Amino acid sequence: MQTRPLFEHAPYETTFSATALEVSDLGVALDQTLFYPTGGGQPGDTGSLTMPDGTTVRVMGTLRDPLRRSVIWHQVEGSEIRFSSGMALRGDIDAARRHQHMRMHTCLHLLCSMVAAPVTGCSIGHEKGRLDFDLPEMTLDKAVITAKLNELVEAGIEVRSYRTTVAQTEAALQMSRTQGVAPPTLNGEVQMIEIVGVDVQPCGGTHVRNTREIGRVVCEKIEKKSAHNRRVSVRFA
Structure with a gap:
């Protein structure tokens, strides 16, 4: 079944x-x-x-x-x-709730593309979301993140979803910032989400077709959760 x-x-x-x-x-x-x-x-x-x-x-x-x-x-x-x-x-x-999750999930992929560090945690809500990064130093700035996110949103970049074969799973892992987590493999395939020219990640979630659909966002806060963990929270403006 x-x-x-x-x-x-x-x-x-x-x-x-x-x-x-x-x-x-x-x-x-x-x-x-x-x-x-x-x-x-x-x-x-x-x-x-x-x-x-x-x-x-x-x-x-x-x-x-x-x-x-x-x-x-x-x-x-x-x-x-x-x-x-x-x-x-x-x-x-619940279409409205689903669409909010789609917008925020794609937004977090944009955030992931901006921070050169492994992702250690993720949470998506209908109004806000956050990513945890393995960063030993506080090198992130809320204003810079907000500006860069909105620049990518307003650029209207195409978002594609496709599947790769099991033979390409290793390559998919190499592209993933979540190195400690196995990619979403089902029936021998891995679903990929590509924000054209910006980011490619294994991901089983739902996403919008174009970054402009996300709307304006704000980096709400950056927290030091541990010696190697920085939590970046974003919300819709």
Whole structure:
């Protein structure tokens, strides 16, 4: 059993049809889904599932199966809800929340391209996000980061998503600032996100098509979290 990840090829779509494959304590697994599962610092999508009788059930979160990574579970509200294998469903994601995550995730890729240091942590929210860098010295400046980020945003740079084969996984790792984390490999392939002429990274998240879509941002703060950890937080202006 596996779930076809529609969000990889259609991140702007918000409604889809699917069939329930399995029901467990983890939620409902579908044959295909637009709901992005929690991972890579990006929260899982929320939204709703509509049953054949018109009953709408709220999806509180989405995650991958811890062992079967190709299976995606939709965590639904209400223990009294009854799904069954083979049931036809309509899914609707919270489009506004998803788009905020797409904008911020792409923004953090721009930030990553500006700091020549390994990334040790990431968190993406619908209003702000942050990256942790392995930097022993405080060499970053909020005003400089804000100016450079907005310059790249306003340049309107194309953002591409594509997959590489398992044979190219090693090359993908060499391009990654997250050297200590394995790239998002599924079915022998690695998904890559390329901000043309700026950055190429293995990444399984959802992104906007053009940097201009991010909108203006502000580097809110830079924190020293440890001797070798600098946390850079950004938010939408």
